[in-house]
Amino acid sequence: MSNPNDMQLVDITRRQALQAGTIVTVSGLLPVAAQAQASSSQLAPENGVTVQVRFQINGQPSVLEIDARASLLDMLRERLGLVGAKKGCDHGQCGACTVHVGGRRVASCLTLAAKIDGRDVTTIEGIGSADALHPMQQAFIDHDALQCGYCTPGQIMAAIACVKEGHASTQEEIREYMSGNICRCGAYVGIVAAIEQAAPQIERG
Ligand code: FES
Numbered sequence: 001m002s003n004p005n006d007m008q009l010v011d012i013t014r015r016q017a018l019q020a021g022t023i024v025t026v027s028g029l030l031p032v033a034a035q036a037q038a039s040s041s042q043l044a045p046e047n048g049v050t051v052q053v054r055f056q057i058n059g060q061p062s063v064l065e066i067d068a069r070a071s072l073l074d075m076l077r078e079r080l081g082l083v084g085a086k087k088g089c090d091h092g093q094c095g096a097c098t099v100h101v102g103g104r105r106v107a108s109c110l111t112l113a114a115k116i117d118g119r120d121v122t123t124i125e126g127i128g129s130a131d132a133l134h135p136m137q138q139a140f141i142d143h144d145a146l147q148c149g150y151c152t153p154g155q156i157m158a159a160i161a162c163v164k165e166g167h168a169s170t171q172e173e174i175r176e177y178m179s180g181n182i183c184r185c186g187a188y189v190g191i192v193a194a195i196e197q198a199a200p201q202i203e204r205g
C-alpha cells in the first residue's frame with residue numbers, strides 16, 4: 001500500500017522547493033508541525049537556561065524565549081517552522097544551513113540563537129515569493145542547478161551573499177567563495193552558471 005506521504009512528495013514541484021526550501025528528506029516526511037512538535041522538547045525552556053531574544057525574521061519582528069544552548073538552525077526549524085535551511089552536517093562543513101544575519105551569510109548550525117538578539121535574520125523563505133522569485137532562485141531554475149535540492153536553499157543564500165560581497169567576478173572566484181557549500185549531487189556547473197546569470201541583477205552590498 002502506498003504511503004500518503006509519498007503522494008505528497010509527488011505534488012511538490014521543483015519551483016515550490018526552490019521558493020520555500022521544502023525539498024523533503026527522510027525526517028522531512030513528517031509534516032512541519034509534527035516535526036516541530038517532535039523536536040521542540042529539545043529546545044523547551046524548561047530543559048536549560050533560557051534567554052529571551054528579539055530579532056527580525058524575514059522582515060517580521062519576533063520575540064522568543066529559547067534555551068541558551070540552541071543553535072540558530074534549530075530555532076528556525078523547530079521553533080519557527082522555517083525548514084528551508086537544512087541540517088546537513090550540523091558541524092559547519094556543508095553549508096546546507098546557510099542563512100543571512102545582518103546581511104552576512106552564516107552557518108546557522110554553528111550560530112548560537114542567543115547571539116541574534118537585535119539582529120536581522122533572512123532565510124530562503126524571505127527572499128522571494130511564488131509569483132516573484134528572487135533572481136538567484138530564477139537563475140537556479142534556468143540552469144537546472146540542482147538535482148535532489150537538499151543543498152539548494154543554502155546554495156542560494158550563499159550565492160546571494162557571494163555576489164553582494166563582490167566575489168562573483170569570474171567562475172574561479174565564484175568557485176572559491178562558494179566552496180563552503182557542498183553539493184553531493186555535483187550540480188556545481190549549473191550553480192556557477194546561475195550565479196553568473198543572477199549577479200548583474202543583484203546589488204552589491
Ligand atoms: S548543517 Fe550547517 S554547515 Fe552543515
Ligand code: FES
Binds near residue numbers: 149183
Ligand atoms: S542538489 Fe542534491 S545535494 Fe545539491
